[in-house]
Amino acid sequence: MPDIFDFFKENESKLEERPPQQLWDKLEQKLESDKRRKRRRNIRFLQLNAVALMLLVLLFAAALLWYFTRAHEKRSEVAPVFRVMSDE
DSSP states (O other), rough: OOOHHHHHTTTTTHTTTOOOOOHHHHHHHHHOOOHHHHHHHHHHHHHHHHHHHHHHHHHHHHHHHHHHHHHHHHHHHHHHHHHHHHOO
């Protein structure tokens, strides 16, 4: 079984070969387009999070408004009963 070091020694000349410039250009273009896609995904993720957060804030505000208006209505219904009892 040949040793891996022997394999590299025999093929050392192939390691010094450089790929053509055209290949490097293609690779750089692909990497640039991947970076743009990644930025777009990050922006989309932030937009979706912002929308979700706004919906939660609106839901919370609606719940608070409903709760406090309901509590105020209950207090106004209970108040006359106390007045009638105190008048007697």
